[in-house]
Amino acid sequence: MKSKKEIEYTQSAANVPDEWFSWKERDKEKLEQVSRPSLSYWQDAWRRLVKNKMAMLGLIFLVLLTIMAIIGPILSPYEVNRQSLPDQYQPPSMEHWFGTDNAGRDVFTRTWYGARISLFVGFIAALIDVTIGIIWGGISGYKGGRTDNIMMRIIEVLYGLPYLLVVILLLVVLGPSLGTIILALTITGWVGMARIVRGQVLQIKNYEFILASKSFGTKTFRIIRKNLLPNAMGPIIVQMTLTIPSAIFAEAFLSFIGLGIQAPFASWGVMANDSLGAILSGNWWTLFFPAFFISFTMFAFNVLGDGLQDALDPKLRK
């Protein structure tokens, strides 16, 4: 039996005989089948990140650097701060792979020790920024109205303060140490993150699934934690990868102007500052290794951040 629709169709195509057509049975099973495995947002982002060669180069460098920061100083037979004047300014050799500096200290050991400090400062500062930024930006964006207004005005005032000058001021008063440097870097550093989180929350909070969640009677805190934050995670991660190099730069910069990590710690900025005179006398290795590692670490974070920005952008999802 032909259905009414089929009869109408054959009549409209009047000149084509019915025999030319055959009815193909639809396979209901096949219709429901998914042509390729569905990827979660994170799987898709990872897939795209892996394709980005520069970002992967950055990621691999950072993983290796982290490993060396942990085991590097243990591998070396030299102490970080053991001075030995007879060994002053040894060029790179089998005993001292990266040479020795003005006090005969082993540059190889100090470089990995500096990596510890730089990565530690970068990660902890970024982590604190993210925590404060998420809380501040989340509340500000989600509550809206007057709360948002007041919180945003505070951010605008803090944003106007010159970041490095405030950091310098605090360190002059508090005295430079690992703790005070991280404190000074984060005291106004979270503002950028808070602005980004707020922007995300403002956008996402108007989506239907938030309304659905609300209509089920979900509590505000749970909505922020379970619905808002996971969806705002992309830009937050990107901002974080870009916060770390700026913290590393700030630490090196502070060391350079005499407000950095003090002995017995060694940081890349301190090493670069110590070896400024050496470069004129031709002992290039004392400056080269800290300079190379500061620059390449910042480079790695920057390209990784760029890659993540593309990979995590839902608009670019294919």
Added chain:
Amino acid sequence: MKHMLKYILKRLLIMVITLWVIITLTFILMINIPGSPFNSDQSSNETVQANLEAHYNLDQPYYIQYLLYIKSIVTFDFGPSIKQPNQTVNDLLSRGFPISFELGIITIVLAVISGILVGIIAALRHNGFLDYLTMGIAVLGISIPNFILATLLIQQLAVNLEIFPTATWRSPAHMVLPVLALATGPMAIIARLTRSTMLEVLTQDYIKMAKAKGLSPWKVIFKHALRNALMPVVTIMGTLFAGILTGTFVIEQIFAIPGMGRYFVESINQRDYPVIMGTTVFYSAFLIIMLFIVDVVYGILDPRIKMHQKGGK
């Protein structure tokens, strides 16, 4: 017009509050410095002690001190130096600031012009060789800290090749290396930003329209596309000013340029607290006012900006 005025007034109010925050912050920090700079045992020099007492009214209670401190800053009097008895911060500023200002202005002009040009070229050659080349260099430019770049430049161009003088600030030849060291980072940031906004703008309908009208490619780019592509560049100008200004601290130190930044770093190393505080307030005020100007310019340039933001995006 009314909205514009309201917007400017709002920015002005925020600027004043920010200025007040930084002034108050320096005051609070000043009276909390361990082994206060006002302790007579730290600054044994009697002239210095007299100068300090006269400037900071140390015989008065804190709130009077605070009010007089604000008054002295508003009247552009930043106090004496501890380490150099007959110097005031004002003396140092009037000697060093013009040089730093010169260095800063040349850097900004170079960074903005070349950054925008490189950005346009990269965008026009999207995914081409020039695009990859310039953007690769730009990422490097962002990643290499200015003080590292400065030492590399000195070693290669001044010591090894002897093309440029190593230090000081006398002739245009002396200016090349410090300006280059300072401008590379901002240049790279501007180039990347210009490229990405340019790429976005170039796909818009009004650009196709302009091309379809038969306008020359030059006119399309410089008259139609660039105008809109430059808006984000204006927004980051404030941050760039701050970066270049703090950059002058290390650059002047490395190149032995007798500018304000060098005095500032010296005062940090000598823990000359009044100079540190005075310079910080001066620099902060300078930057905060710059930020205000950038905001107002942005408000005038971009008609879409909401003059009366209310808890929305």
